[in-house]
Amino acid sequence: MKYSVVAAAFCVATAGVAQAEAVKPMSVSFTDGAVENSLSGQAGDAVEGRKVFMNRKLGNCLACHANADMPEQPFHGEVGPPLDGVGERWTVAELRGIVANSKEMFPDTIMPSFYRDTGYTRILEKFDGKSILSAQQVEDVVAYLLTLQE
Numbered sequence: 487m488k489y490s491v492v493a494a495a496f497c498v499a500t501a502g503v504a505q506a507e508a509v510k511p512m513s514v515s516f517t518d519g520a521v522e523n524s525l526s527g528q529a530g531d532a533v534e535g536r537k538v539f540m541n542r543k544l545g546n547c548l549a550c551h552a553n554a555d556m557p558e559q560p561f562h563g564e565v566g567p568p569l570d571g572v573g574e575r576w577t578v579a580e581l582r583g584i585v586a587n588s589k590e591m592f593p594d595t596i597m598p599s600f601y602r603d604t605g606y607t608r609i610l611e612k613f614d615g616k617s618i619l620s621a622q623q624v625e626d627v628v629a630y631l632l633t634l635q636e
């Protein structure tokens with residue numbers, strides 16, 4: 487009995503360490519449109535980020551951006567600039583800022599803010615009170631964007 491309580495407490499403690507606290511969408515601190523530190527407290531995973539990028543219900547980045555790294559995807563939009571070589575044009579902090587809330591970098595942009603939970607111009611009911619991407623998904627997309635070199 488005594489031992490199982492100790493074991494359970496130990497599990498909770500280690501889970502807490504493994505899962506770093508994410509920065510809440512409204513607490514993200516921008517400097518000139520850039521965000522210095524990881525939103526999730528963890529490194530991004532470029533392989534996951536590529537999936538989020540092309541997922542029409544998550545990033546849906548292809549709706550507006552062409553990306554030569556994804557020729558297998560049928561439709562590439564032209565509303566925003568092609569993202570080829572974007573990992574060379576911007577720093578990691580700038581890319582994080584652009585993906586989290588592009589309005590901080592481009593005040594009048596139509597690009598959605600992927601890590602905000604209020605202030606959408608068009609609120610989809612299912613997104614009300616939630617950000618489109620989680621902190622870790624933002625980090626994963628940023629890690630993926632950094633692989634886009636020309």
Ligand code: HEC
Nearest residue numbers: 545546547549550565566567572584592595596597598627
């Ligand atoms: C509704 C259209 C739209 C969607 C969806 C969109 N963007 Fe954008 N994005 C833009 C526009 C437009 C710009 C140009 C900035 C401006 O408005 O001046 C831009 C700019 C950028 C830039 C800077 C590019 C450069 O070369 O200067 C990056 C990086 C970027 N977007 C990444 C993304 C990622 C990653 C996603 C998906 C998670 C995404 N965008 C989704 C419209 C969009």
